[in-house]
Structure formats: structure tokens, C-alpha cells
Amino acid sequence: MNRISFFWKIFISMFIVTCFSLSVLAIAFRVSLPNSFFRHMGEMDTMMRPGVRILGNLMENRVYQIFGNTANEALWISIPIALIISLIASWLISRQISNPLNNLFHTAQHIADGNYHQRVDLPSDLEESQMDEIQRLSLGFNQMASSLEKTEEMRKQLIADISHELRTPLTTIKGSIEGLIDGVLPAQNETFENILVEATRLQRLVDDLQELSRLEGGTFSLTLQNFSLPAFLEKVFKQYKPLFDEKGIRFEHEFSKDLSEMNADPDRLRQILINLLSNAMNYTPTGGSVLLKVQMIQLSVQFQVIDNGVGISSEHLPHIFTRFYRADKSRARSAGGSGIGLTITKHLVEAHGGIIQAFSEGSGKGSKFIFTIPMLK
Numbered sequence: 001m002n003r004i005s006f007f008w009k010i011f012i013s014m015f016i017v018t019c020f021s022l023s024v025l026a027i028a029f030r031v032s033l034p035n036s037f038f039r040h041m042g043e044m045d046t047m048m049r050p051g052v053r054i055l056g057n058l059m060e061n062r063v064y065q066i067f068g069n070t071a072n073e074a075l076w077i078s079i080p081i082a083l084i085i086s087l088i089a090s091w092l093i094s095r096q097i098s099n100p101l102n103n104l105f106h107t108a109q110h111i112a113d114g115n116y117h118q119r120v121d122l123p124s125d126l127e128e129s130q131m132d133e134i135q136r137l138s139l140g141f142n143q144m145a146s147s148l149e150k151t152e153e154m155r156k157q158l159i160a161d162i163s164h165e166l167r168t169p170l171t172t173i174k175g176s177i178e179g180l181i182d183g184v185l186p187a188q189n190e191t192f193e194n195i196l197v198e199a200t201r202l203q204r205l206v207d208d209l210q211e212l213s214r215l216e217g218g219t220f221s222l223t224l225q226n227f228s229l230p231a232f233l234e235k236v237f238k239q240y241k242p243l244f245d246e247k248g249i250r251f252e253h254e255f256s257k258d259l260s261e262m263n264a265d266p267d268r269l270r271q272i273l274i275n276l277l278s279n280a281m282n283y284t285p286t287g288g289s290v291l292l293k294v295q296m297i298q299l300s301v302q303f304q305v306i307d308n309g310v311g312i313s314s315e316h317l318p319h320i321f322t323r324f325y326r327a328d329k330s331r332a333r334s335a336g337g338s339g340i341g342l343t344i345t346k347h348l349v350e351a352h353g354g355i356i357q358a359f360s361e362g363s364g365k366g367s368k369f370i371f372t373i374p375m376l377k
């Protein structure tokens with residue numbers, strides 16, 4: 001069966017309703033006419049000469065016949081005129097209703113074809129509260145299209161970023177192996193170690209990406225448990241102290257006395273601290289210092305990782321939690337960084353219901369990372 005468009009459905013419905021109304025009107029007119037006629041004739045008789053009938057029954061019937069014919073004629077002329085006017089009105093109203101829906105449909109088709117920038121036209125001066133249902137539907141559709149467009153842009157950017165990140169270590173590995181085959185590079189430990197460094201970098205990148213996709217895809221959950229925060233912090237500090245010592249960086253801690261049990265995912269909390277401490281180690285030169293400070297702020301635990309290293313300039317500061325963002329590309333890459341660590345860290349803090357912020361006075365003036373995790377969840 002052929003599909004009837006929405007326009008025709010509205011048009012035909014309106015037309016049927018009009019025809020029905022006109023038929024009812026005509027029938028009601030015909031049915032009520034004799035009654036009204038003779039009632040009015042009676043009233044006229046009484047008005048002219050009370051008690052005396054001006055016209056006899058026969059005459060009245062004759063006049064009624066003429067009047068009925070006149071009324072019929074008028075009815076037959078008016079009904080087609082009313083029908084034509086109602087046809088035109090139905091056409092205009094149906095167009096008025098179906099046009100926005102057609103626009104919506106065509107825009108949806110464009111978006112389905114991959115043209116994510118398409119939007120349904122809406123009057124720009126209209127507030128949401130002033131919109132009718134179809135305009136609100138269009139507004140909702142435009143919002144959905146915007147978020148699809150954003151997701152698509154992020155997907156493209158992600159593919160571009162990943163390819164870029166994979167290319168550097170792969171090119172080095174390929175170049176080294178070609179050098180070995182051609183005999184340009186000596187088959188000695190240093191060459192193999194360089195290849196291993198790049199392969200490790202690749203592995204770290206893939207691991208980070210997998211972790212990020214789990215966090216962003218929502219397929220991960222925290223394993224919350226109660227544990228002693230002071231004992232936990234001591235352990236992390238002792239684990240990291242030798243690494244800082246090895247690099248010649250002073251590593252100190254300041255844990256307030258009121259720290260007690262906390263409810264969190266200890267593995268994920270360790271991961272957050274390790275990410276921040278590793279960054280502090282990577283971006284602080286030998287001779288510098290790093291402080292891990294933890295205290296209670298009302299009903300939250302506040303963690304601070306403060307270093308006096310290379311710092312972050314104000315133009316980079318707002319972006320450092322964005323994935324693949326590196327303030328100093330060459331330095332971060334040589335430190336093995338992929339620019340995903342802080343993105344993962346932020347996700348983990350937020351999964352605990354907390355917030356994380358970065359502060360720095362500028363390049364060369366050190367950095368401070370503060371994150372807060374509420375005690376009550």
C-alpha cells in the first residue's frame with residue numbers, strides 16, 4: 001500500500017470534519033425550518049391583528065414552500081463556497097503543521113548521512129518557554145545533533161592523536177631494526193635497549209588508552225572499602241621515597257594528625273597519588289623538592305602534591321587535564337608521557353565524588369595539584 005504523507009493525513013482529516021459539519025448543518029437547518037417558519041408566522045399574525053389570521057392555512061403552506069425553496073437555493077450556493085474556503089484553509093493549516101516535521105525529517109536524514117553540522121531552523125528570538133511542541137521537539141533535536149557533532153569531532157581527534165602517538169615509537173623501532181638489518185647500527189646492548197624503551201612506551205600508551213576507554217565508557221566501578229588513611233599514606237610515601245632519592249629530589253610529607261579511616265577504593269587512590277607523584281618527579285629537576293600534604297577539610301580529605309619544578313604556564317594550565325595534552329611536548333615525550341595520565345587521574349577523582357585542580361605561578365615556578373575526596377558518599 002502506498003504511504004500517505006502526514007500532510008495528506010491532516011488535510012483529509014480536516015476536510016472530512018468540514019464535510020461532516022456542513023452536512024449536519026444542512027440537515028439541522030432543514031429539520032428546524034418548518035417549525036421556525038410557522039412559529040414566526042404565528043408571531044407575525046399576533047403582531048398585525050391580534051386574534052385574526054392574516055393568511056389562511058393554504059396560503060401559509062404556499063408561502064412556506066416558496067421560502068423553503070429560497071432557503072434550499074441559498075444552502076446549495078453557500079455549501080460549495082464554504083467547502084472551497086475550508087479546502088484552502090485545510091491546505092494552509094496542514095502545510096503549517098507538516099512543514100516543520102518535514103524539515104526535521106530531512107535534517108535527520110542529513111545527519112544520518114554524516115552531515116553532523118545540519119540543524120533545524122528555529123526563530124532565534126524565541127525562548128524555550130514560548131515554543132510550541134514541534135519547536136521544542138526541534139530544539140531537542142538540535143541539541144542532540146550538537147552532542148553528536150561533538151562526539152564525532154572527539155572521535156576524529158582521538159584517532160588523529162592515537163595515530164600521532166603511535167607513529168613516533170613505531171618509527172624509531174622500525175628505523176632501529178632497519179639499521180640493524182643493513183648493518184648501519186651495531187648489534188649491541190645499547191641499540192636493543194633503545195628499541196626496548198620505545199616498545200615500553202608503546203605498551204604504556206596502549207595500557208593508558210585501555211584504562212581511559214574503561215573510565216570514559218563507564219564500564220568500571222570502584223571497590224570501596226574502609227581502610228586506615230595514615231597507614232596507607234605511609235606505605236605510598238615509603239614506596240616512592242627511594243625513587244625521589246635516586247633522582248636527587250627531596251621528598252617530604254605533611255600528614256595532619258586528625259586523619260583516620262576513610263572509605264574509598266585504595267587501589268584507585270594509590271593510582272591517583274602515583275600519577276601525581278610521578279609527574280612531580282618527572283617535571284622537577286635534580287635538587288628540587290616535592291611535598292605530599294594531606295589534611296582534613298570539613299568532611300573531606302584534601303591531598304596536595306606540591307613541587308618546585310618546571311611549573312606550568314597560564315596558557316597551558318586550563319588544558320592539562322585534557323587527554324593527550326602536553327605543556328612541553330618534547331620534555332613530556334622524553335619523560336615517557338603520553339598526556340593521558342592526568343585525564344585518567346581526573347576521572348578517578350571524580351568517580352570518588354571529588355574534584356581536582358592544578359595551580360602554578362608559571363613556567364619555572366613549580367606546580368601544585370590539589371584533590372579532595374569526600375568522606376561521606
Ligand code: ADP
Pocket residue numbers: 279280283307309310311312320325326327328332333336337338339340341342343366367
Ligand atoms: P604525561 O604523561 O605527559 O605526564 P599527564 O596527563 O600526566 O601526561 O600530564 C599532562 C601535562 O601536564 C604534562 O605533559 C605536563 O606538561 C603537565 N604537567 C603535569 N604535571 C606536571 C608537574 N608536576 N609540573 C609541570 N608540568 C606538569
